[in-house]
Amino acid sequence: MAVDVFDRRLILVVGKGGVGRSTVAAAIAGQCAARGRKTLLFETNANDRFGAYYDRPAVGPKVTELAPNLSAVNTNPATALEEYGLMILRWKSVYEMVFENRVTKAFLRAIPGLDDYALLGKAWYHTTEEKRGKPVWDTVIFDLPASGHSVSMLKIPWVIIDTVPEGPLTRDARTIKDLLCDPARTAAVLVTLAEEMPVNEAVELEGKLSGLGIVPQQIVCNQIYPDHFPEGMPVARVLDTLSGDPRLPTPLGEVTTHAVLSRDRRALNMRYLGELRRRAKTTVKELPMLFTPQLTPAHVRALGERLTRASE
Numbered sequence: 591m592a593v594d595v596f597d598r599r600l601i602l603v604v605g606k607g608g609v610g611r612s613t614v615a616a617a618i619a620g621q622c623a624a625r626g627r628k629t630l631l632f633e634t635n636a637n638d639r640f641g642a643y644y645d646r647p648a649v650g651p652k653v654t655e656l657a658p659n660l661s662a663v664n665t666n667p668a669t670a671l672e673e674y675g676l677m678i679l680r681w682k683s684v685y686e687m688v689f690e691n692r693v694t695k696a697f698l699r700a701i702p703g704l705d706d707y708a709l710l711g712k713a714w715y716h717t718t719e720e721k722r723g724k725p726v727w728d729t730v731i732f733d734l735p736a737s738g739h740s741v742s743m744l745k746i747p748w749v750i751i752d753t754v755p756e757g758p759l760t761r762d763a764r765t766i767k768d769l770l771c772d773p774a775r776t777a778a779v780l781v782t783l784a785e786e787m788p789v790n791e792a793v794e795l796e797g798k799l800s801g802l803g804i805v806p807q808q809i810v811c812n813q814i815y816p817d818h819f820p821e822g823m824p825v826a827r828v829l830d831t832l833s834g835d836p837r838l839p840t841p842l843g844e845v846t847t848h849a850v851l852s853r854d855r856r857a858l859n860m861r862y863l864g865e866l867r868r869r870a871k872t873t874v875k876e877l878p879m880l881f882t883p884q885l886t887p888a889h890v891r892a893l894g895e896r897l898t899r900a901s902e
């Protein structure tokens with residue numbers, strides 16, 4: 591990577607919905623694990639992708655090993671809140687008294703952002719977990735929800751510090767905020783596509799994160815169409831000739847139309863990649879579109895290796 595993020599304790603993977611956040615998170619995780627770092631993939635959505643990417647069953651709320659040095663957990667607000675509650679209150683009986691109490695439960699549910707804070711708190715907790723004086727995880731990779739939601743989640747520590755009276759909650763919020771804003775320990779990786787809306791959103795997200803002090807350290811522009819028809823090459827000249835001929839027989843005409851679409855797609859990707867590089871402050875790394883019905887572990891490894899290579 592132009593900026594090497596693999597040695598961080600926490601890697602935040604952010605971006606618009608569907609651009610490939612989970613795929614990039616899994617690809618980075620594979621590279622961290624291959625470097626011998628004990629790596630935890632942390633996700634908070636019901637539709638797990640990580641299991642399939644490592645040829646394993648879907649990941650649930652229990653930490654599960656996917657490969658050597660690599661585990662994953664797919665948590666939800668209720669589980670995260672219980673774990674976080676147990677962590678601050680230490681004993682199950684006290685936790686039950688406080689959190690399982692009907693009045694408290696109703697009160698807690700009414701606090702905006704508490705669910706998100708529990709998820710963020712759990713991710714942070716994993717970065718601090720120790721066994722016999724040694725960290726359990728060298729790297730926690732947080733596959734965050736889509737753009738807007740992730741910003742409001744990451745913002746919560748600031749809100750708590752500003753609004754809640756001093757106590758255990760503000761103490762943790764300050765620790766989490768310090769971790770998020772420390773580029774030596776935390777790297778934000780912003781995933782996007784080389785298309786108009788995703789580029790606009792990526793630039794906007796970069797600004798919002800920087801505003802919080804979480805300066806993105808890498809942008810990954812995913813699903814770039816390959817250059818099947820490089821300019822000046824014989825194959826491009828053949829396409830130019832064919833696409834200029836309106837009398838082509840049907841099958842050849844159809845193939846030509848698809849080839850032209852693919853070339854146009856590549857041109858569009860290049861245009862928006864250029865725009866992204868002009869407008870964003872963060873360095874941009876490209877990942878290719880892989881033409882396959884389903885990404886396999888080998889694909890995910892290949893994408894990870896592309897990320898570790900120096901820019902071409």
Ligand SMILES: Nc1ncnc2c1ncn2[C@@H]1O[C@H](COP(=O)(O)OP(=O)(O)O)[C@@H](O)[C@H]1O
Pocket residue numbers: 605606607608609610611612613614639812813814877878879880881882884885
């Ligand atoms: N570079 C790529 N080439 C081909 N398919 C990809 C690539 N990146 C992601 N995908 C596929 O695109 C879909 C969305 O990716 P995903 O990582 O789940 O996005 P997100 O987590 O941002 O919602 C998935 O089916 C995934 O396998």
Ligand SMILES: [Mg+2]
Pocket residue numbers: 611612613733
């Ligand atoms: Mg995802």
